[in-house]
Amino acid sequence: MKLPEFEEVQGPVLMLNMLKFKDREHYFETYLPAFRKATEKLGINDVKIRLVCNVVANIIAPENEAWDAILLVEYPNAKAFKTIAESDAYRDIADPHRLAATANLHLYMTTPVFLSMMRKEKQL
Numbered sequence: 001m002k003l004p005e006f007e008e009v010q011g012p013v014l015m016l017n018m019l020k021f022k023d024r025e026h027y028f029e030t031y032l033p034a035f036r037k038a039t040e041k042l043g044i045n046d047v048k049i050r051l052v053c054n055v056v057a058n059i060i061a062p063e064n065e066a067w068d069a070i071l072l073v074e075y076p077n078a079k080a081f082k083t084i085a086e087s088d089a090y091r092d093i094a095d096p097h098r099l100a101a102t103a104n105l106h107l108y109m110t111t112p113v114f115l116s117m118m119r120k121e122k123q124l
Contacts, residue, residue: 003085006078006109013078013109014050017071020104024068027101034094041089048074067104078109 021027032049039047051072058066075081084090098105 003082006082009078009109009111011077011111013075013081013111015073015075015081016106016108016110017073018067018106018108019069019071019102020066021068021101022103023101026097031094031097031101034097035090038087038089038093039084041093042084042087044076044080044084046076047080047084050074067106081109 019027036047039045049071051070053070055067055069075084
């Protein structure tokens with residue numbers, strides 16, 4: 001997989017994974033450990049799962065768009081994500097398990113918006 005350089009993206013990034021499973025158990029019990037093994041092989045040890053949620057209802061979404069879970073994963077920076085995603089280690093160790101476990105996946109790179117910044121502009 002060849003990704004853009006993401007040169008304009010500074011600081012940590014949070015990858016929002018929207019998941020439709022073929023095999024939920026395989027995803028959590030096989031893919032995620034394989035992903036960790038790939039990141040360790042690359043020397044990138046500060047990737048953290050920040051949130052895992054089951055999707056229980058579509059509120060504002062197309063009727064035919066159904067997701068089973070969302071996963072929010074923090075990377076130290078966009079370069080770390082790119083290094084992992086484009087690596088032979090990921091492709092060989094983890095990606096076959098992702099493909100076996102997921103029927104569909106949407107992946108969005110996001111950057112944190114700190115609440116103190118938001119409060120200055122608008123009360124929550």
